[in-house]
Amino acid sequence: MNISSTRSAAIKTAAACAGALLAGAVFAQQAKPAAAQATAPALRLTAEQQALADAGARITKSGAPNGVTACISCHGANGEGTPGAGFPRLAGQSQFYLNRQLMLFADGSRNHPVMSPIAKAMDRQQMLQTSTYYATLSNAPSTAKGKADAAAMQRGRMLADWGDESIHVQACANCHGPGGRGGMFTFPYLAGQHQDYLQAAMTAWKSGARNTDPSGQMPVIAKRMSDADIAAVSAYFAMQPAPPPLTRSVPAGSASRPVPGPARAGGGGSSPARGTGTEQGAPTSGGGQGAGGGGGTQVGPQGPMPAK
Amino acid sequence: MVTRLAETDVVLIGVGLVGTMLGRELTRAGLKVVGLERGQPQFTVPDFQGPHMHDELRFSIRKALMQDNTKEAVTFRNNASQTALPIRRWESFLPGTGLGGAAVHWNGQTYRFMDTDFKLRTRTIARYGANFIPADVTIQDWGVSAEDLEPHYDRFEYLLGTSGKAGNVKGSKLAGGNPFEDPRSRDYPTPPMKEPYGSAIFRKAAASLGYSPYPQPSSNLSQPYTNPEGMTLNTCMFCGYCERYGCEHYAKSSPQTILLPALLKDPNFTLRTGCQVQRINVDKSGKVATGVSYIDAAGREFEQPAKLVILGSFALNNVRMLLLSKIGKPYDPQSGSGTVGRNYAYQTMSSVQVFFDSKVNINPFMRSGASGTVISDFVSDNFDHGPHGFIGGAYIGEIMTNGRPIEFHPTPPGTPSWGLEWKRAIARHYNHTAVLTIHGSSVATRANYLDLDPTYRDAWGQPLLRMTFDFPQNDLKMSAYVTQKALEIGRAMGGVQVAGAARKGPYTITQYQTTHNTGGTVMGDDPSTSVVNRYLQSWDVHNLFVIGASNFPQNASYNPTDTVGALAYWAANAIVTRYLKSPGPMVQA
Numbered sequence: 001m002n003i004s005s006t007r008s009a010a011i012k013t014a015a016a017c018a019g020a021l022l023a024g025a026v027f028a029q030q031a032k033p034a035a036a037q038a039t040a041p042a043l044r045l046t047a048e049q050q051a052l053a054d055a056g057a058r059i060t061k062s063g064a065p066n067g068v069t070a071c072i073s074c075h076g077a078n079g080e081g082t083p084g085a086g087f088p089r090l091a092g093q094s095q096f097y098l099n100r101q102l103m104l105f106a107d108g109s110r111n112h113p114v115m116s117p118i119a120k121a122m123d124r125q126q127m128l129q130t131s132t133y134y135a136t137l138s139n140a141p142s143t144a145k146g147k148a149d150a151a152a153m154q155r156g157r158m159l160a161d162w163g164d165e166s167i168h169v170q171a172c173a174n175c176h177g178p179g180g181r182g183g184m185f186t187f188p189y190l191a192g193q194h195q196d197y198l199q200a201a202m203t204a205w206k207s208g209a210r211n212t213d214p215s216g217q218m219p220v221i222a223k224r225m226s227d228a229d230i231a232a233v234s235a236y237f238a239m240q241p242a243p244p245p246l247t248r249s250v251p252a253g254s255a256s257r258p259v260p261g262p263a264r265a266g267g268g269g270s271s272p273a274r275g276t277g278t279e280q281g282a283p284t285s286g287g288g289q290g291a292g293g294g295g296g297t298q299v300g301p302q303g304p305m306p307a308k
Numbered sequence: 309m310v311t312r313l314a315e316t317d318v319v320l321i322g323v324g325l326v327g328t329m330l331g332r333e334l335t336r337a338g339l340k341v342v343g344l345e346r347g348q349p350q351f352t353v354p355d356f357q358g359p360h361m362h363d364e365l366r367f368s369i370r371k372a373l374m375q376d377n378t379k380e381a382v383t384f385r386n387n388a389s390q391t392a393l394p395i396r397r398w399e400s401f402l403p404g405t406g407l408g409g410a411a412v413h414w415n416g417q418t419y420r421f422m423d424t425d426f427k428l429r430t431r432t433i434a435r436y437g438a439n440f441i442p443a444d445v446t447i448q449d450w451g452v453s454a455e456d457l458e459p460h461y462d463r464f465e466y467l468l469g470t471s472g473k474a475g476n477v478k479g480s481k482l483a484g485g486n487p488f489e490d491p492r493s494r495d496y497p498t499p500p501m502k503e504p505y506g507s508a509i510f511r512k513a514a515a516s517l518g519y520s521p522y523p524q525p526s527s528n529l530s531q532p533y534t535n536p537e538g539m540t541l542n543t544c545m546f547c548g549y550c551e552r553y554g555c556e557h558y559a560k561s562s563p564q565t566i567l568l569p570a571l572l573k574d575p576n577f578t579l580r581t582g583c584q585v586q587r588i589n590v591d592k593s594g595k596v597a598t599g600v601s602y603i604d605a606a607g608r609e610f611e612q613p614a615k616l617v618i619l620g621s622f623a624l625n626n627v628r629m630l631l632l633s634k635i636g637k638p639y640d641p642q643s644g645s646g647t648v649g650r651n652y653a654y655q656t657m658s659s660v661q662v663f664f665d666s667k668v669n670i671n672p673f674m675r676s677g678a679s680g681t682v683i684s685d686f687v688s689d690n691f692d693h694g695p696h697g698f699i700g701g702a703y704i705g706e707i708m709t710n711g712r713p714i715e716f717h718p719t720p721p722g723t724p725s726w727g728l729e730w731k732r733a734i735a736r737h738y739n740h741t742a743v744l745t746i747h748g749s750s751v752a753t754r755a756n757y758l759d760l761d762p763t764y765r766d767a768w769g770q771p772l773l774r775m776t777f778d779f780p781q782n783d784l785k786m787s788a789y790v791t792q793k794a795l796e797i798g799r800a801m802g803g804v805q806v807a808g809a810a811r812k813g814p815y816t817i818t819q820y821q822t823t824h825n826t827g828g829t830v831m832g833d834d835p836s837t838s839v840v841n842r843y844l845q846s847w848d849v850h851n852l853f854v855i856g857a858s859n860f861p862q863n864a865s866y867n868p869t870d871t872v873g874a875l876a877y878w879a880a881n882a883i884v885t886r887y888l889k890s891p892g893p894m895v896q897a
Binding site for chain 1: 353354531
């Protein structure tokens with residue numbers, strides 16, 4: 001195991017668990033012009049993932065004999081979707097999210113006159129294949145356009161980034177990432193998504209027609225928003241550049257997201273076991289008391305001073 | 309120059325959990341209430357929103373939501389032979405500040421104390437004999453029972469929307485809940501949180517050893533819930549930023565999500581933030597409070613006259629306010645006389661780390677402040693203390709609250725505390741370590757107390773509170789016994805390596821343990837050993853009510869917030885139904 005891979009794995013581990021760090025990284029990307037997306041480095045996929053994506057590509061272009069029609073007729077040749085027709089952009093959306101939506105369409109939890117029959121026709125492997133393919137796409141043009149006046153854009157931005165205490169709606173960014181560029185792998189990106197799709201999705205959450213959020217957050221949030229708020233936030237997100245595909249779609253353990261190797265056994269040190277967080281596993285001793293046997297709070301640079 | 313304001317019916321010192329609850333109850337009774345909060349106003353939007361709310365350096369390390377100890381610290385010493393020094397950076401405990409108080413940054417762990425806790429002295433003597441209580445241990449009864457408080461616990465939990473599973477409803481035992489709990493009138497308002505993987509491993513191991521695991525009652529909610537105040541809370545998203553943080557999702561029960569918006573709409577309520585109360589004023593007789601004096605954020609001095617004063621700040625600050633106001637007799641450890649500052653207690657914490665094979669993915673980041681599974685087999689008097697020679701107990705739980713990158717660095721014993729090997733060990737163990745918490749009781753002793761510091765003063769020139777505390781031998785014995793049980797569970801969980809040790813003395817304020825500081829204005833039936841009566845009314849000043857964990861005569865095994873909330877409703881009920889009709893002492897001394 002080389003050191004650099006350990007470090008990068010550790011960084012990824014930390015990033016995966018810390019919204020703040022992830023958000024920071026995404027913020028940095030946001031500063032790039034949209035044109036830079038085309039030159040974003042391609043994802044490194046395992047052979048297995050590549051095979052899934054290749055198979056998915058074939059289905060999206062040509063469909064499959066078991067009643068699966070080609071995805072591109074609605075979702076575009078590069079997963080860019082069809083603005084005005086309600087077909088969402090899929091390029092770079094997380095594999096987990098897309099795969100889950102297909103399963104929800106298939107089992108009737110989510111419904112759409114065009115999508116539902118196609119999803120019902122797909123087998124589980126085909127769902128995984130198409131989801132993987134779309135998750136890897138990075139060259140879809142950002143075609144979404146928001147239509148709203150300046151006041152509505154301002155309102156949309158406020159809801160997206162800050163929320164509104166008067167209606168008890170928190171920022172979309174809490175889950176969907178700063179700028180709506182996706183949060184973890186369970187939360188879809190919203191930036192660059194088509195306004196009409198977003199608006200329809202929010203309306204479906206509000207009416208209860210869509211009720212597939214295991215946390216129950218989306219129905220509560222949508223019900224608190226007026227139709228004007230829904231239009232405003234949809235327009236705002238549609239105006240934002242769509243994010244490039246994220247490695248969050250790639251499972252840990254693959255070539256592009258290696259897991260750390262074992263540490264060398266026995267450090268030879270005699271320091272106390274420590275590092276169990278804050279209110280979990282409170283330390284049993286510390287400060288100038290010398291080694292404690294239990295967990296200690298690791299507080300980084302401000303940690304306990306050594307005994308004098 | 310002091311500006312004397314128009315008299316109000318009620319003044320609240322502190323607008324945290326207690327202040328908000330009392331404000332709501334008393335405005336509802338038709339009274340005009342002024343709430344004085346020393347900190348800033350803060351609300352879910354915009355103050356608690358991501359991504360800035362997940363700034364671990366700012367909130368966990370630099371303690372952004374806590375009392376500003378450059379202005380107002382606490383001095384500390386282990387015993388009376390030492391000279392206390394100010395705590396310059398909060399570590400062991402974290403007094404909150406600002407609108408909503410500590411209930412903004414709490415974890416949401418919501419337990420009821422037991423009847424055996426409320427009658428600790430009587431029950432201990434009855435079961436084990438008077439000689440069982442060590443001479444220096446000053447435990448006493450609360451003057452209330454679990455039955456007295458049940459309706460108030462119930463009401464408070466339904467205000468919070470607490471997610472849990474009852475173990476005893478009106479005397480019928482229910483499988484899956486806490487089998488040791490006293491009867492509750494109904495189940496929790498919302499079902500328990502989802503069980504994280506590490507907790508599931510704990511559940512299996514604890515059950516295999518014959519214990520009774522149950523889901524930790526959580527006030528980070530498992531599903532959307534609308535409380536009787538009409539406030540709707542959302543579902544917890546398991547982001548792992550509860551303790552030391554405000555919740556961005558409206559999912560944690562805090563004054564901001566359960567009550568404040570309703571209170572702020574009430575025309576009888578006035579909120580003033582940035583107001584540092586200097587003292588409670590009393591009339592010449594010393595028996596009646598006339599209001600409070602405070603200094604606002606611009607340095608202007610005000611007197612706010614009031615007919616009724618509610619002191620509902622953080623436990624330590626409740627004690628200090630009485631001492632600064634010269635209400636009640638300060639406790640003297642030499643003679644054992646006096647009551648204000650007496651029976652300060654804490655919580656006796658320890659932990660066990662279970663290091664797994666790297667195939668076992670614990671995902672510590674996918675947690676919540678109060679998710680997890682616990683056992684109460686070693687809580688309070690749920691087991692026979694006879695052979696062990698100590699009072700009290702602890703719950704054991706896999707209740708990890710976070711995997712935050714700065715704070716969560718599990719490494720096995722023997723790992724260097726810095727450098728390459730340390731980093732490698734963290735990368736290896738970060739996702740493969742479960743932590744068990746042993747959350748133990750704390751007896752009051754003659755030597756542990758709070759008073760005013762003779763040397764150090766706050767930014768307004770007032771003496772700081774001085775804490776004199778060390779772990780009583782009783783509690784270290786308790787910790788040794790229960791931590792051993794936790795180590796056995798840890799081994800049964802299948803860890804490759806299990807590390808942990810009981811709490812050892814001396815107590816240090818340089819590492820986080822818990823913010824469960826209790827006592828100093830304790831409640832009881834005897835004015836010579838308590839500051840307030842069973843209705844939390846000052847024995848000395850009948851129109852002053854002191855409410856908070858400072859009322860606890862000693863601390864129990866469980867987390868205190870549920871009991872603070874129940875006591876707040878208990879006191880509010882007594883004020884509204886009895887005191888207002890005939891103001892005066894509700895219990896004759």
